[in-house]
Amino acid sequence: MNTPVQLVVCGTDTDVGKTVVSALLVQGLGAQYWKPVQSGMEGGGDTGRVLQLLGLPPERVWPEAYRLTAPVSPHWAAERDGLSLDPARLGLPPWDGPLVVETAGGLLVPLRRNWLQIDQIAVWGLPVLLVARSGLGTLNHTLLSLEALERRSIPVLGLVLNGDPHPDNPRTLEALGGVPVLAELPPLAPLSREGLERQWQRSGLARSLQP
Template sequence: MKLFVTGIGTEVGKTVCSAILTKYFNADYWKPIQSGDLHYSDTMKIKEWVGGDVFCHPEIYRLQLAASPHQSALQENVNISVNDFKLPQTTKNLIVEGAGGLMVPLSDQEFIIDLIEKLNIPVALVVRNYLGCINHTLLSVMALHQKKINLKYLILNGDFPKDTERVICNFLTSDTEIIKIPDLKKLDQENIEMISKTINKN
């Protein structure tokens, strides 16, 4: 099982959800592009939250500026292409975490959604409740369908009003499973493991 974790935007909890999925599937983890926060990268967070046994494959790009990859790369005179990436070899399950949402640019011509298409693996789309999240979610689902990318899981991260949840879930096709993850008061190994044991897939 290989899975690409993306979000409907930035700061929706992709890394927390990736940690939970990594634990749940007993998977390896891979962050292809780290843009900024090199002192406390997403890979470092996964190691801290999942535990020492998790294997994290090295990033292809580690960029200094905390911005979209195309901007960070430009500052370092780097050109990113989806052809730079191939899935790491592993006999285990693999969780791949993207940067931001589907239309985050890697260059002036290519986006995260193009990277997903190149890697050719199913997607887990992380959704968090905020004003505008319905619009962002449905547009993301439409973009995946347009590219014929398999939306394997939709992750409702945190609490949602019933009306919001209903509209989002009614828009999905029957082959997409829904995972509900509660808000975590504290991000640590114990809580990540606890949630991974109680994942509710509908």
């Protein structure tokens, strides 16, 4: 019997497509979704976007531990709301089935002024699926992110590259980063549940992520 897949989706930068990849995984794995810290609530935040995109019932998502008003770094958004994020409130949901946890920003984004996102990931103890851009600039951001994860002995399942396919970056990232590129996702227009389902079937992620 296979162990249910539980993982953390983190990006190398802002707007690299973490939420799209998270939605892809939630749909493909039949997983629950959790965005523990949401900065900026326009459109219902990322939880609302996943629910709407996939047409999920509300019970398929776990409520955010923190819903912060401003679309800025979590530590500053919390301060602007008169809060200080408490890591004790960020424990994983009591769920033993498939779970996709989407982080707030990249690995070294501060959740508070003495606690980084990567510190919380280490506490969770789940493997990371790292989402990166496919094109120019991705080598530096991705290799630095992988180095930070390696230094903290956080396991990495692999990379998902978002954007138009690049002729060399996947090969270079695998060679220098030491982790596999599990999928390359082209832009989806329009972005829809049906389009994600097609990409899931083409990506091979179902095979790559099964223990």
